[in-house]
Structure formats: C-alpha cells, structure tokens
Amino acid sequence: MNDTAEIAVDVRGAIKRYGDFTALQRISLGIRDNEFFTLLGPSGCGKTTLLRMIAGFEDVTEGGIYLFGDEIKTLPPHKRPVNTVFQNYALFPHMTVLENVGFGVEMKGGSREDAAKRAGEMLELVQLSQFAKRKPAQLSGGQQQRVALARALAPSPKVLLLDEPLSALDLKLRKAMQVELKHIQRETGITFIFVTHDQEEALTMSDRIAVMSAGELQQLGAPREIYEHPRNMFVADFIGDTNLLEVSVDKIEGGRVQCHIGGGHQLICDAIEGVNIGAKVHLSVRPERLVLSDQESDGNSLRGTVTENIYIGRDISTMLDLEDGPKITVRTSNTVRGSKRLIQPGSPAFVNMEAGAARLLVD
C-alpha cells in the first residue's frame, strides 16, 4: 500500500494502567493521513481507552502519542486539534442544532456569525439544514447521530475520532450511515479513527483495521488481509464465521504442509513460519470457501455425514459430522446452482476445499 503517506496519529508503546489492571499493553501503531482506520475488538479490549487517550480524556501511563509529529499526550482535550463523535452523541440539549454544530468553531475563537455560517455548511453536508432551529430532543436517533457528526466536523479537525457512533441505531439506519460516513470521509479527506465491536461494519468501511483483544494489538491490516489471512486464532475466530480445526503436522515440503485432523482426514495447505513436524496447531477455513459435493475431489476432500441444513436467507449453512472427526460447517449460496448441491440430513457427503482456503494459525 501507500507507505509514503504521512502518519497522522502515531501511537508509540502506549500503556494504560488503572491501578493493578493494565487496560493497554504497549500498543504501537501508525494511522495514516486521509485514512479510514478502525479499532476493532470485543468490549473491554481497550479500543475505546485508546481512542480516549488520543482525544485526551485518559492519561497515557507510559509511551507517547504524536499528531503529525507533535507530541500531544500532555495537552488537555480542549487544546488537541482532534474532535470526537461520542457514542451517545452528547449533544447539548439546551442549544439548537445550529448552535450545537457551531459550538466548536465559536470556542476556537470564531465569531458567532462564522460559527453559524460554518454550522450551516456542515448541516448541509449531513442533509439536516431544515432542522437547524430545532432542539436535539426533537430529532430522531439517526438525525441526532448526524448532528453529532456535523458538530465534530465543523471545527475542521485534523483527525476525527468516532466512538461506536452507530451502535444505537437500528440495522437499516446503521447500514445507510455506514455508507454516508464513508462518503463523508472521502469527501472531506479527514483521517477517521473509528471504534467498533461490529466486525462486519469494520470490514465494510475501513481502509485498515487494527484488531484488538485484552489490551493487545492482534493484527493490523486491510480488511481483506485480516479476513483472509488472520494471524492468529483470535482474529480468525472474531472476524466472520470460521471452522477452527485442530491438526497434527505430518510433513513440510516446498512451502506446503501435509497434516491430518481427527479421524485421519488428510489435508494440504500453505506452510507458515513457526510450524514444525509433529506439532499440533489450528487450521482455519471459512465456511463459504468449502464446497459440498456427493463426489470426492482430487484436492482436499473430507468425508462426513450431513446433520442439518440451516436456512439463513442469503445463504444456507450445512453442518456435517466428519467421519470419526470434528464437526464442520459449509456455507452454500442460496442460488439455483447452490441449492442443487444441497444434501439431505443423514446422507453421506464430501466437503471439498478450494486451493488456499485453509490457513494454519500459530496460536
């Protein structure tokens, strides 16, 4: 990717401790200028803590945070040229929408007229111009969300921080806002740092994703990289659905590993560093990369019995018991072609793997 891009936010070995509890364990990451960057992880993983450290609401116990090369960790929040969209918006209830959006500009030293003018522009950007005179309580959740976004964008921050801004919206509105946010990010060219626990949201919107767990950075990369080449068990399991199978390594040859799972099923996949013959490691394979068939293929092919077909709308999920081995899930698209491949529960079947579908994981 474009490694020449300027680094907007540089987190260097940041540690956050609350008494004995370590919320962040020496995180280092560089967020590029103009990037839609997502901090993704389950609740309690430290993603919000990291965001609040960048905003200035949490002290940095150790390490540093740099904004375009300047150390900012000692600056109070009101002196940092970054703005935040809060999880529950935190709009000022006694001010009109226009006053809310103009507040930051006014506080930065702009006149009331400047503030109102800029607020008007921002409301146009989020398509809420007709609501300028209303109070936040008179708006719907989705509209309040957009006011919060406009308010944070109005002072032209160098970096925009978004703390799970879509979590309070219903699914349909959330999907629409995802597209809108992405659009606004491209249009304004501002670096977005987006916190979410929703992996689908992260994959949809981000240029790059940092997957976090238990205060540690698990993997940093583009959505495709994270999804298709998860670095460890946690990432493979957290991002999307996957089959995690325990395998024993039999042979390593020419960048390929031959291994077997319980029941003696043989598999061949790409070798990775740190795997030795005889080791027991995990293998991750996405259900949609598996093909259900009544015939054995010449590649990786596992024999089992179908136990259940689950209809989930767009796809159909088939569960199988591998012969003397673990369970495995196959996902077939709900199309005419896909439906033809379905096999009734109780019948024997083969699970064929596309080349490169299975990935070994070190831990």
Next chain:
Amino acid sequence: MAGGAVSGGSVASDTYKQVRHWLLMPSWLVLGLFVFAPVCVMVIYSFLTKEFRGGVIWEPTLAAYDQFFFDRGLFGDSDPVLQWTYIEIFWRSIWQAGLATFLSLVIGFPTAYFIATRPEKTRALWVFLVTIPYWVNLLIRTVSMKFLLRDEGPMNDALLSIGLIGEPLQIVNTNLAVQLGLFYSYLPFMVLPIYASVERYNFAMSEAAADLYATKWTTLRRIVLPAVKPGVIAGCVLVFVPSLGAFLAPDLLGGAKNFMIGSLIEDQFKGNAGNWPFGAAASMILLSMVLVVLILFARQQRRAEAAT
C-alpha cells in the same frame, strides 16, 4: 404531601375517574385544613381590629396595614406620614435573605458538584454528612452558634491567642451574626437539590465541550449550569423563602437592632406587642412578596422550558 394520587392514565373510564376522585380526598382535606384555611384566617384577621394583649375584635378596619406604612403620631390623630420603620425591617430581611441565598449558592454549588462526582458508593455518605447537623434542633444550633461567636467564645479566644487580633471581635448582635446564622441554617437546602440535578447530568457533555475547545470555565458556564439550572433555582427558592421569614437567627444572634420580618411577626403573637391584626397584615405582606418571587421564578422556568 399526603395521599397516593393516581395521575392521568389514557383510559379515563367513569369508574376510574370516581376512584381517582376518592383517592385524592385525603390530599384535598389536608391541603384545605392546613394550608388554605389558615391563610384565610390570616387574611381575615389582618382586616380586623386589635384587642389589647392579643385576640381580635370583629370590626373590619384597615388599621393594621395603615400602621405598617404610615405614622399618625402618638395619639393617632396627626396627618399620615409614610414611615420607614417596618419597611426598613422588610428591606433588611430581603437583603439578608438574598445574601444568605447568594452565599449558600457560592458554597453549596461546589459542594454539591463535589459530592455528585464522587464514586457512586461514597455519595450517600457525603449526603448523610451534609444532613448530620439537621438531626439537632435549629434552636439549639443557633444558641450554640451564639456561644461560638460571642466575645469570650472559642472563636475570639483562638484568634486572640494566636495574636491575629488584639481585641475580641464584636460579632454577636450584628447583621453579620444574623447572616452567618441564616447561611448556616439553610445551606443544605441549597446543596441537596443542586446535588440531585448534577447527579443526573451527563458528564459526556462536559467531555464533548472540552473536545470542542471549550475551557473548563466556559464548559461550566455554557454547558453545566444551563443543564443543572432547575436544581439551582430550587435551591435558591428553598434558601431564600425560609431565610426571609426566619426569626430564630435574628432573635438570638441579631439582638434588638437587627430585627427581621420573622421576629416582627413573632413579636405580635407571642411577644409584648400582642397585636394580632398587625402580625397578620405583616404576614400577608411577606406572603405576597414570597409569591411574587416564586411567580417570577416560575415564569422564567416556563419560558426556558418553552424554548427547549
């Protein structure tokens, strides 16, 4: 107030209305007997003729109000001249009560803010500590205050012994002592309502303000204060109104020269003056003033609400 009133449901069937009517009866009775009736008695008495050493004669007259505002000479036959004695007492009461309200706000707001921002577990303890003095009777606390402040009291002793002053400070029997007494008596009435509204305040709004380049002071002025205003107004009313009518602090700490309305009225019923119609008239004037203040506040509140 008494009575568990069932408030407006959407299904207002006849039975429901009847039941509600009966359930509200105790409240209406209590209000009628103990609020409405006494006020009526007072209004009527203020227009009656006084009986020597207490009581009234049932002859309607405006004498009580006349006495309040006008001087007609020793024998009551000179031309009426506007007299300032009672108006001055009222004026002193208003500014004493106003100052006590202001001081309570200055001390009470930070206190309430401090309590509301403590960890949830310790908040109840802080609130309890604020209310502890109220387990002791106000009379006893006011007398104790007098002992603390008097010339040979511990405060003067301490100041003398460290050489900060050469002569004991004369505080008792001054307006300052009355002010201290009022402030001390009603401070918790300021702290508690403000605490209740700060506790409900969403501190994410302060973070949002700081994030949008507002300093702490601006955040307090532009975001926190408007949000907790109902609590501040409630606190001010709860301190101002009883301060205005207080008689313990002015009696015990102020002496004869620093009369307030409360003492004046008390004197008409319990003391030597023994002029019931005049006491009732003074009470009516006080009540009207309090009502005016409350109505102004209520109107301001309503205007603020309408704007929301």
